[in-house]
Amino acid sequence: MRGHWQEIVWIWPLPPLGKIAFLFEWPDAELTPTRWEMDGQTFHDAAAKAQVIFPRKEAPADELRRRHEQTFLRGRAGVCVRIARGRGVGGVLVACASLLIFAAVSAGSTAAAAGIGIERYSLTATEEGGSEDTQAGSHPYELTADVGLSQPSSSLEDLDLELPAGVVLNGWAVPRCESYGGGCGDGTAVGVAMVTAEGKVYPAAVYNLAPEPGKLAQLGFVVGGTHFMAAVALRPGDEGMTLSMDHIGATMAIAGIRLTLWGVPGEAGHNALRGGCATGEATDCSGGGWGSFVTLPTACGEALDTHTTALADTWQDPDEWASEPASFPAMTGCDRLAFEPTIGVMPEVSGVGESSAYEIQLGVPQNEGPRGLATSELQSAQVTLPAGVSLSLAYINGMEGCSEAQIAFEYSDPRSCPNASVLGRAEINTPLQSRPLVGDVYLAAENANPLYAPLAVYLDVDEVTAGVTVKLVGQIVANPATGQLTIVFDDVPQLPIGSIALKLHGLLDNPQACGQATSTGQMVSWSGDAPAVVQSSTPFTDTGCQNPPAAAVSKATGATRSTQPAISHIKGRLSGDRLLLRFTTSASGSLTITGPGIHTYTQRKMRPGVHNVKITLSRRGVIDVRRRYHRFELEFRLKAVGGAAGAETAVVDV
Numbered sequence: 001m002r003g004h005w006q007e008i009v010w011i012w013p014l015p016p017l018g019k020i021a022f023l024f025e026w027p028d029a030e031l032t033p034t035r036w037e038m039d040g041q042t043f044h045d046a047a048a049k050a051q052v053i054f055p056r057k058e059a060p061a062d063e064l065r066r067r068h069e070q071t072f073l074r075g076r077a078g079v080c081v082r083i084a085r086g087r088g089v090g091g092v093l094v095a096c097a098s099l100l101i102f103a104a105v106s107a108g109s110t111a112a113a114a115g116i117g118i119e120r121y122s123l124t125a126t127e128e129g130g131s132e133d134t135q136a137g138s139h140p141y142e143l144t145a146d147v148g149l150s151q152p153s154s155s156l157e158d159l160d161l162e163l164p165a166g167v168v169l170n171g172w173a174v175p176r177c178e179s180y181g182g183g184c185g186d187g188t189a190v191g192v193a194m195v196t197a198e199g200k201v202y203p204a205a206v207y208n209l210a211p212e213p214g215k216l217a218q219l220g221f222v223v224g225g226t227h228f229m230a231a232v233a234l235r236p237g238d239e240g241m242t243l244s245m246d247h248i249g250a251t252m253a254i255a256g257i258r259l260t261l262w263g264v265p266g267e268a269g270h271n272a273l274r275g276g277c278a279t280g281e282a283t284d285c286s287g288g289g290w291g292s293f294v295t296l297p298t299a300c301g302e303a304l305d306t307h308t309t310a311l312a313d314t315w316q317d318p319d320e321w322a323s324e325p326a327s328f329p330a331m332t333g334c335d336r337l338a339f340e341p342t343i344g345v346m347p348e349v350s351g352v353g354e355s356s357a358y359e360i361q362l363g364v365p366q367n368e369g370p371r372g373l374a375t376s377e378l379q380s381a382q383v384t385l386p387a388g389v390s391l392s393l394a395y396i397n398g399m400e401g402c403s404e405a406q407i408a409f410e411y412s413d414p415r416s417c418p419n420a421s422v423l424g425r426a427e428i429n430t431p432l433q434s435r436p437l438v439g440d441v442y443l444a445a446e447n448a449n450p451l452y453a454p455l456a457v458y459l460d461v462d463e464v465t466a467g468v469t470v471k472l473v474g475q476i477v478a479n480p481a482t483g484q485l486t487i488v489f490d491d492v493p494q495l496p497i498g499s500i501a502l503k504l505h506g507l508l509d510n511p512q513a514c515g516q517a518t519s520t521g522q523m524v525s526w527s528g529d530a531p532a533v534v535q536s537s538t539p540f541t542d543t544g545c546q547n548p549p550a551a552a553v554s555k556a557t558g559a560t561r562s563t564q565p566a567i568s569h570i571k572g573r574l575s576g577d578r579l580l581l582r583f584t585t586s587a588s589g590s591l592t593i594t595g596p597g598i599h600t601y602t603q604r605k606m607r608p609g610v611h612n613v614k615i616t617l618s619r620r621g622v623i624d625v626r627r628r629y630h631r632f633e634l635e636f637r638l639k640a641v642g643g644a645a646g647a648e649t650a651v652v653d654v
């Protein structure tokens with residue numbers, strides 16, 4: 001077997017100075033024992049360039065001496081074990097192979113410990129004073145997760161806490177520790193951790209860090225030289241939050257971890273355990289972040305899945321997870337939550353019967369302050385479009401549906417829907433991010449979707465850098481008696497969503513009659529109240545029923561002719577390596593369409609009216625599309641019969 005294998009490992013404590021020998025063996029890869037030597041000074045030189053992530057107080061010498069002599073490091077296809085040096089003996093790193101067999105080359109080394117188990121796990125929310133907090137949408141004084149291992153272990157690698165859906169940790173609501181090199185200020189502390197190890201309890205301040213790409217939030221604390229980094233991310237399925245402490249390189253046998261997070265870190269009652277005061281390094285730790293860091297679910301009773309689980313694995317057995325479930329109390333008091341949604345429906349053009357892009361907005365104003373209760377979260381929405389708005393069959397024909405496998409609806413995998421299935425763009429605003437989250441709307445495969453619906457759509461927001469993946473399935477249904485269209489989205493995740501905006505490209509045609517057009521909606525919250533019935537805040541008016549545009553009269557003949565042939569209402573979308581365009585012309589004549597990224601299109605006998613044309617992309621256009629650049633700058637030139645000419649430049653976003 002040939003190939004390249006690379007793995008990053010953390011080494012702590014630092015190895016001794018002098019020559020250090022490494023022995024690698026990987027029988028499954030036909031790698032025979034290989035010895036490699038290097039100077040231990042290399043590690044010390046690299047460590048001198050490291051930056052401090054969290055301020056910490058150096059452990060006393062007697063504690064350092066008690067630390068375990070062995071730390072386990074995992075490789076990609078096996079397990080690596082680092083053997084700490086004895087007096088006068090250089091440390092040796094042994095890379096191990098399959099079957100989790102360990103080799104030890106240092107005097108006094110021992111075999112790896114057995115797998116890990118979780119003896120207890122609980123998750124509780126309390127008010128100031130210690131009583132249980134079950135108020136829906138509240139910001140508890142403390143949210144505490146308590147995990148106890150079945151036996152103390154220094155080989156704990158990962159610890160995940162799957163929070164109930166609806167429990168929200170918002171790292172943007174409070175100050176973040178941005179400057180790693182300078183340490184973290186007390187104002188960025190959001191809780192305290194208590195780590196039980198070797199018969200003692202070690203306290204540590206928990207800080208709100210600037211998250212790594214792909215994470216919603218990130219917390220961190222240091223105990224005895226071990227850095228605990230806890231990332232917050234959405235899990236696929238119920239979009240609940242999971243707090244993951246990964247790659248724990250503990251230098252002491254951990255028996256338990258108690259992690260307490262503060263609903264409003266700025267509360268004065270937390271000063272005694274804030275920042276440096278948690279470890280006794282400081283005595284005045286006032287001035288925490290005044291924002292709502294923890295919010296309890298806004299669903300009550302049976303509507304709330306109270307499932308929560310702790311999971312753990314070891315460096316030796318990374319694929320063997322121990323788990324322990326726990327119950328979380330059902331929320332109460334949902335009737336106290338505000339829920340005042342809004343909707344907006346607006347076409348890009350308002351001409352009677354014309355095909356138009358439509359923007360549909362769902363709004364749920366949020367109470368983001370630390371005082372009071374959070375707004376109830378949106379569970380489902382139905383938006384009934386104005387009477388007369390219909391599907392543009394000319395636009396739908398030729399589109400390709402996105403399959404369930406391509407959308408990867410139940411997973412956080414990136415979608416692979418074809419370009420020909422794109423219906424438009426989606427934008428979500430949430431307090432969990434500082435900027436809007438942008439995604440796509442796809443046409444789902446007919447009847448082959450989770451709703452088994454003939455006309456279903458997927459909303460996919462996959463912001464990798466923000467750590468947010470939200471995938472919703474909805475459907476468009478027609479009233480069997482009137483034909484009026486309704487767009488339905490159910491099972492919106494229990495997350496604080498301020499607004500959802502859908503911009504559909506050319507899917508809909510305007511009503512055939514003039515007049516004011518009003519949309520209505522039914523919005524259901526997770527709090528279980530009766531649906532909120534709302535009307536569009538900005539009804540639009542269909543136009544174009546007045547007299548036709550003024551025409552010029554030829555003095556010589558008395559005949560009428562248009563002063564300038566017009567090209568208008570230009571829309572487009574991709575279908576494979578073709579650009580599908582829809583537009584309106586006001587006169588007969590010869591039409592030419594040119595622009596970067598397409599082959600020139602010519603139609604010598606173009607009649608007035610609405611047209612649908614297919615234009616082949618050039619090599620440049622194909623490359624641009626593959627690079628996700630979906631904007632074409634096109635020039636339309638129409639030479640009408642009789643000699644008059646008109647031109648229109650349009651930027652077509654697809």
